[in-house]
Amino acid sequence: MKRFNVFKRIGILFSLLFLVSCNTNNNSNNNNNNNDDTVKTINFYSLNDFHGAIEYQTGKQAGISRIGNYLMTEKANNPNTTFILSSGDMWQGSVDSNLNHGALMTDMMNKIGFDSMAIGNHEFDWGEEYIRTNQKNMNFPLLGCNIFYKGTQNYPDYLKPYTTITKGDVKIGIIGSVQVGIGSSILRSISNKFDYLLPNDYIKKYSDILFTVEKCDAVILSTHDGNYGGYKDLTTVSTVSKRNYVDGIFLGHDHQVYNDSLNGVPYSEGGSSGKMIANITLKIKNHNVIESSNEVIDCINNCTQENNELNAIYDVYKPGIEVIKNKVVGNAPNYISKSDVGLIAAKSIYHYINKHTEEFDYKVNFACTNAGGVRTYINAGEVTYGEIYQCLPFDNNIVMAYVDSYGLGLYKSQYESTSYDDGGSGLGSDGKYHVGTINYVYEKMDGDGVNLSSVYSPSILRDIVVEAINDNIISAITPIVS
Numbered sequence: 279m280k281r282f283n284v285f286k287r288i289g290i291l292f293s294l295l296f297l298v299s300c301n302t303n304n305n306s307n308n309n310n311n312n313n314d315d316t317v318k319t320i321n322f323y324s325l326n327d328f329h330g331a332i333e334y335q336t337g338k339q340a341g342i343s344r345i346g347n348y349l350m351t352e353k354a355n356n357p358n359t360t361f362i363l364s365s366g367d368m369w370q371g372s373v374d375s376n377l378n379h380g381a382l383m384t385d386m387m388n389k390i391g392f393d394s395m396a397i398g399n400h401e402f403d404w405g406e407e408y409i410r411t412n413q414k415n416m417n418f419p420l421l422g423c424n425i426f427y428k429g430t431q432n433y434p435d436y437l438k439p440y441t442t443i444t445k446g447d448v449k450i451g452i453i454g455s456v457q458v459g460i461g462s463s464i465l466r467s468i469s470n471k472f473d474y475l476l477p478n479d480y481i482k483k484y485s486d487i488l489f490t491v492e493k494c495d496a497v498i499l500s501t502h503d504g505n506y507g508g509y510k511d512l513t514t515v516s517t518v519s520k521r522n523y524v525d526g527i528f529l530g531h532d533h534q535v536y537n538d539s540l541n542g543v544p545y546s547e548g549g550s551s552g553k554m555i556a557n558i559t560l561k562i563k564n565h566n567v568i569e570s571s572n573e574v575i576d577c578i579n580n581c582t583q584e585n586n587e588l589n590a591i592y593d594v595y596k597p598g599i600e601v602i603k604n605k606v607v608g609n610a611p612n613y614i615s616k617s618d619v620g621l622i623a624a625k626s627i628y629h630y631i632n633k634h635t636e637e638f639d640y641k642v643n644f645a646c647t648n649a650g651g652v653r654t655y656i657n658a659g660e661v662t663y664g665e666i667y668q669c670l671p672f673d674n675n676i677v678m679a680y681v682d683s684y685g686l687g688l689y690k691s692q693y694e695s696t697s698y699d700d701g702g703s704g705l706g707s708d709g710k711y712h713v714g715t716i717n718y719v720y721e722k723m724d725g726d727g728v729n730l731s732s733v734y735s736p737s738i739l740r741d742i743v744v745e746a747i748n749d750n751i752i753s754a755i756t757p758i759v760s
Contacts, residue, residue, distance in 0.1 A: 314564055318448055321356065322558045323349055323575075324363040325581045326530030326551035327398070329371025329671065330383055331654070332592065335585075339551050340577035342383075343592070346390040347585035348555070348577075353391050358446030362391060365530035365547070365556075366398025366456070366502035369412065371653065373667040379408040381415065383593045388417045389587055393443050395452035397422045397461040398502040398530060403482070403672060411438050421454020421500065423484055424477035427469070440484045442492050448562065449495050451488030453481050453524070457503035457531055463650075466721035471701045477565040479541060481512055482523050489519035490716035491548065495565045496525040498558070504532030506545045512543035525567045526558040537574045552577050603664030606755030608747040608755040614656040620696035622754060623647045623739060626746035627714040628698045630737065631678055634747075637661070638678045638733050643702030646693035647674075647739065648722075661755055663744065674716035678733045685728040686711040693719065 325345070334341030353360045357559060368387070369380025380401075387395070397420055399718045401409055413436040423439035426432055433439065440453040455477035461469030481499060488494045499512065513521040529536055529547035534660030535554055536547040554574040561569040575581075614622070628645035631638050654669050681689065686704055690697065693715075704711040710730060716739055723729055747755050 283325045283718050314447065316563070317329070317563045317568070318359060319744045320359050320361070320448060320450070320496065320560045320562060321352065322361045322363060322526060322528070322559075322560070323352065324365055324500065324528040324546070324548065324556040325368070325552060326365035326502070326528065326548055326556065327533050328383070328552050329367055329400070329550060330363070330369055330375025330380070331383065331551035332374040332386070333370060333372070336361065339553070339580065340581045341488040342386050342552070343584040343588045344581040345552050345555065345577050346386060346588045347583050348581040349390050350585060358393065358448065361393045361445075361450060361498075363393060363452065363498070363500050363528055364395040365500045365528045366396045367400045367530065368395065368398070370400040370403050371551070371668075373664045373671075374592075376597055376667070376671060376673075377599055377602065378595060379404055379531055380412045382592070384412045384415050385591050387589055388415070389591060394418050394452045394454065394500060395420055396440050396500040396502050396530070397437060397456065399456065400461045400672075402464045402468050404470060407437070408664065409434075421452065423453055423455050423480040424458070424475045426455060426475065428473050434472075439480065440488060442488065442494060449493060451485070451492060451494035451497040453484050453497065453499050455481060455486070455499065455501040455503065457501070457505065460502070460531070462722065463531075465712070465718055466725050477503075478509065478511060482516065485512075485521075485523040486516055486518040489516070489521050495562050496560055496567050497521075497523070499524045499527045502530045502719045503634045504529050504534050504536070504547060506536060506538075506540065509545075510540050513543040521566075525560055526572070528558070535574055537572055539570075539572070542570070544570050546572045546574060548574050555581075581688045603662065603667070605663045606660050606758055607663050607666060607744050608661045608752075609755050610656055610658050610661050610755050612754070613658050616652055616669075617649070617695070617735055618754065619654075619656060620647060620649055620652040621698065622746075623652065623670060623743055624696055624698040625751065626743040627676060627716070628700070629741070629746045629749065629751045630676060630742040634735075637735060640706045640712045642676065642703040642712045642714040644676060644690060644697065644699045646689060646697035646719065647716050648693065648719050649696045651716070651718065651739075652696070656755075660746075666740050666743055670743065673717070674718050674739045674741075676735040676737045676739065676742060677696050677717050677720040678695065678714055678735075679713045679715060679720050679723070679729045680708075680710045680731040681728060682730065683711060685723070685730070686713060688726075689713050689715070689723065690729055
């Protein structure tokens with residue numbers, strides 16, 4: 279009798295354990311081990327294409343101190359429900375950031391408390407060395423799920439495809455990606471090392487892992503790509519996780535402002551240079567997203583207070599920056615539009631090559647740059663080197679390309695809007711045509727088999743613009759007379 283009671287008790291115990299086990303495993307919509315009827319409101323904030331816009335400029339850019347203060351305040355007020363992301367192109371684009379190859383921007387992002395950053399095309403501008411240096415100093419992961427060394431499925435060692443972040447009792451998965459084929463927006467000599475593949479299948483794979491293995495409550499895509507329509511299939515339900523592949527999408531790369539949804543999944547993008555902060559809000563109950571909304575926050579009007587901690591970081595770098603940035607190089611009697619800056623750059627290339635025939639051997643009749651490399655305008659008044667830098671932030675070398683008549687025609691047709699042409703034939707005594715340009719344009723055209731040969735110069739585009747101003751070649755900007 280005593281033995282029967284013992285076995286009976288053991289049987290009851292196993293029955294209870296079995297019931298508990300079944301109750302846990304049969305909750306198909308619950309990624310965690312218990313229900314939570316509390317509704318949690320989670321806010322995600324994202325910056326994209328910031329391009330080192332660290333300094334405050336009245337009416338033009340809010341600057342990182344003010345934007346950072348806004349984000350830090352949000353995080354301090356709601357530490358367990360606030361996530362700060364970047365969708366790429368954070369370092370490259372201003373004298374403040376370029377002179378230290380993104381180190382200042384990385385220090386600022388650490389202090390603000392970023393949770394992740396998707397890599398952008400301009401992070402590659404300085405090569406892998408500076409990506410690794412910055413990544414090692416980052417207190418948050420650098421993401422890119424569809425970037426591989428060419429011909430392989432091997433990720434660069436500085437990239438992760440996704441990350442998970444747990445705050446309080448909420449666990450979020452973030453997947454990073456870039457636009458398919460984004461290598462065309464990178465110097466070909468750098469991008470040739472990589473494949474930038476269609477990201478959707480990789481995103482789906484990692485979404486399933488994040489929901490079923492990592493037990494995330496929500497998954498966010500942070501992509502350096504503005505083509506929101508290309509991600510519509512990610513708003514469908516996975517046969518594996520029984521969830522939408524993603525619960526929100528932060529975009530980048532095309533410098534547009536987007537704020538809408540696909541099949542009820544919100545997507546947002548905040549322009550460029552910190553003009554807007556993209557925001558997605560998710561309401562989570564029982565580890566499922568039950569509601570979502572999104573907006574873009576105007577930084578000029580909403581980010582009005584500077585942050586002393588961020589200013590202190592800037593002060594460490596400032597002496598080495600200001601001596602270069604604040605040098606006055608000329609005077610602009612009138613406002614100079616972004617497109618006119620492109621024309622100034624082209625004329626400066628023409629002037630530089632024809633002035634330095636000892637370096638190039640031949641003169642050119644036609645010179646061009648790319649419109650995408652010109653980033654902003656110049657206001658009337660004193661023009662500083664920092665302003666020229668902000669207009670032309672990329673370290674593009676001057677190149678003279680040797681082409682045939684067909685190649686000359688391609689250069690003229692593709693870069694007409696940012697070119698200078700004196701009307702000459704361009705045919706040299708060597709029987710070839712000669713074009714003045716920059717290495718980004720040259721390498722892009724070289725991939726199409728247009729170039730026959732070239733002369734590379736160590737001179738940088740923005741510096742030869744300053745030389746042209748000093749030589750009184752640029753009518754829109756008069757030189758400083760010492």
